[in-house]
Amino acid sequence: MSSSRRHFLKQSAVSPFAFLPAPDSADALEQAVVSAITQYAQAPSREGLDLSPAKWIWFPSERTLPNTFILFRKSIQVSKGLVSAKGWILGESRYELRINGKRIQWGPAPADPRFSEADPLDLQTYLKEGENIIGITVLYFGWGDGTWVMGKPGLIMNLQLTYADGSSTQILTDSSFQAKVARAWNPGQHKRWYLRALQEVFDAQQYPHGWDSSGFTPDSSWQDAMALQNEAHLPAICATYRDYLQESNGDPEVCRLFPRRTPMLEETPIPANQLVKVQEISWNHSPEEYFDFVTPDAYAILFTEFRKDAKLAYDCILTGENSFLLTYSFHEQMVGFPFFQIEAPEGTTIELMIQEAHDPRQDIVMNNHYHAWSRFICEVGMNEFMAFEYESLRWIQLHIHGGRGRAKIKQVGVMRRAYPWPKSLILQTRNKGLKTSLAAALNTLINCAQETLVDGMGRERQQYSGDVGHQLHAIYALTGQWDLAERFMFTFGQGFTKNGFFMDTWPGYDRMNRISQRELDLTPWGPLLDHGVAFIFDNYHHYLYSGRKEALEANFPNFLRFFLFLKALKGESALLPVEDLGIPTVWMDLYFNKQRYRQCAFNLYVSALCIHILPYLCEVMGEASTGTQIKAWGEDLLQATQNTFWDRDKQVFIMNKPWMKDLSEAEVGDRSLAMAVLFDLCPGKPTQCIQHLATYDKLKLSFPANAGWRYWALAKGHRTDVILRELQQKWANLPSVKLNNTIQEHWEVQPDSNSQWSHAGVVPLYISSMCLAGISPLSAGSEEVLIFPQPDALQSLRLNYHTPVGMLRYQHKGRKGKRSLLLDIPQRVTAYLKVNSRERLSFPESEKEQEFGYTTYVLAGGTTYDLILRLT
Secondary structure, eight states: OEEOHHHHHHTTTSOTTTTOOOTTTOOHHHHHHHHHHHHHTTOOOEEOOOOTTOOOEEOSOSOOOTTEEEEEEEEEEEOSOEEEEEEEEEEESEEEEEETTEEEEEEOOOOOGGGOEEEEEEOGGGOOSEEEEEEEEEEEOOSOBTTBOOOOOEEEEEEEEEETTSOEEEEEOSTTSEEEEOTTBOTTOOOSBTTBOOOOEEEGGGSOTTTTSTTOOOOTTOEEOEEOSOOTTSOGGGSSSOOTTTOOOOOTTTOOOEEOSSOOOEEEEEEOSEEEEEEEEEESSOHHHHHHHOOTTOEEEEEEEEOOSOOOOEEEEEESSEEEEEEEEEEEEEEEEEEEEEEEOTTOEEEEEEESSOOTTSOOOSOOSTTOEEEEEOOSEEEEEEOSSOEEEEEEEEEEESOEEEEEEEEEEEEEEEOOOOTTOOEEOSOHHHHHHHHHHHHHHHHHBSSSBBSOTTTTOOBBSTTGGGHHHHIIIIIOOHHHHHHHHHHHHTOBOTTSOBOSBOSSHHHHHHHHHHHTTOOSOOOBHHHHHHHHHHHHHHHHHHOOOHHHHHHHHHHHHHHHHHHHHHTTSSSOOOSSOSSOBOOSOSOOSSGGGGHHHHHHHHHHIIIIIHHHHHHHTTOHHHHHHHHHHHHHHHHHHHHHHEETTTTEEOTTGGGOSSGGGOOOBHHHHHHHHHTTOOSSOSHHHHHHHHSOSSOBOOOGGGHHHHHHHHHHTTOHHHHHHIIIIIITTSHHHHHHSSOOSSSSOOSSSSOOSSOSOOHHHHHIIIIISOEEEOSGGGSEEEEOOOOTTOOEEEEEEEETTEEEEEEEESOTTSEEEEEEEOTTOEEEEEEEGGGOOSSOBOSTTOBTTEEEEEEOTTEEEEEEESOO
């Protein structure tokens, strides 16, 4: 089913013309922007997904408690000669599909509840001739989650079986499915914490084992599924079923069901690396009380044994009074579903706890990371348990208690989940420090960029723009995965408020709930305006890298609305304020001592947006004249920022200049200086800004995920020596890099805390590509690419740089003075090689990217170049 562009504009949660200034009150710039929005509301359509004649179904009921699991079962007959079994499935909030007892897939991807995405099915290899059992477990969160804003329960599936003789059969969700409340999980279970909905407690004694296989006979607790009153082209939020927690109802004129935009994730079982420590403990209070309330002095350690062998199995003798703690480590931090196998007496209970970083010398029950425990209760004999939700971890601790007799742990591991990255992902060096940093950054990317781009799966699992969106540079250049990036453009862009600004994290419960908290002054956090600016930058880069325009067309009107919001926020003032903004706020980074000190960096950021980025996007969208007026507004904002924060003597921007009493109080931050260098925002030469960025004795530094801004500016200022030194020394020696093979959230982290040890700062990946190799797109679709190598002392670097029309291969070897450079340029790409003017290469020169002391040469596509550079 298609929806018109005017209809799609409604999907951003606002009318196309909501909150725009009235024509008689608007100035010339506002009128131009409103006219551009009005014109663009007539753009082409976008296709949705209609799963008719399938029905949305659920367990027969009038309400559903939060954290309820429902089992759905259907027996089907498959004839001989099956050649295809494809279709779609969606279960809200989570589903697990099993065929004949085998786990097939888990989903869906986090989405705006108005625009849910159904997952594709391809089941031919899992279906056999004769009877087959389709088993689907659906979890309804109810509570808000870091990956789930709100919604209603439901399941829909449309599967078509096609045979060699041309005949076909449809398997559709309807009342022929049987449904059962899975009381192995207690309906109405409390949340784990603010941004994690599921606190899993699973009782194997109440689970109908074998229900998803043939030979099982359903009892009276199984009922015919209830068809929900909802259309098959609409998401679950549009059903008439009561959502008693939120009282939400989706508008059928706004909401649509869409096909999943990215591939299903791969799942790989990874066994634990080692059983590190065994402890026996006694309880002063009940374990249940401790895990519910974290009561102090709840337990005592009876004995501790450290182990060095690789055996994971362990026998525990349970008396009914004691408990055992088994602490396992993995070779690196990963994201996935923890699992274990145990042979145990009936009623034996295991709390599975996870942690990103742990100090095994500490005598603790590892319940110290946002209450990250799941409870499993055994039936007698062999039990195999796997958490229903995924975690981010390097450590697992099993707390075993409650039974009487011998309990034997046999297996412990994680079903790792990861995006199916291509095997052509190559970024290699012989430099030991840089190699270490790159490996950690790559593992971090695997952990953080899956179906959405998150800051860290261990805490909230929320998708952000801003510092988290920088991952996109690595994804484009090193993987060529345009679909994952495009999904980010669509899903994040849907989080646009009626007041005209973007949610800084979407889809996710956090900022939606913060709006009510902000109204009551209960939190300093609100939607971050600088992340809205960042999102427009993200769309700009997406178009340059990929040449794809669909997401840009969808988001462009809201870019203009956001500009009008910023313009109104500024009003008659010279600068955009950063204090007392109402619901939204300005963040930029962590290091500012006072909120007002963010004003310089934020105004430079918006100036760069309005002078360079929005005018370009306006031109692309056929609104060049509007872009020209936005640029003039941005230049006025820049002038005011320079007048307020530029120090003529020091030749730098001082972020607290209006409020300091003398120069000894001057505070200089990397974010404002980097913006000034990158976008030519200094009223004078940027020499001192670059020098401050290079020698940061008193420079306020961004946290790791935002470090890229400084490095981009240093590369522009030809100081890649600083970049290389820090990547191979500072980054390679971060605790998370050395212990977890990941990049941590802050420069200082602690084990056994709430620190994120696998965060979004994949800086080494994209900085190596963009600054050391110096490769970046110059035109839409990367049809023109700049190569400006500045490897400094780096003697080897090899990478595959992806473009939509082919892969560019880059490799350099050797020291400065005699360095070889091998470039393989794709057929349809024109490359511009920028080098020291004294290199004297025999290629055509170009006027593009000219700079004093450097010459840019044109390299034709479809050619391999093998060069010797003596001054690069």
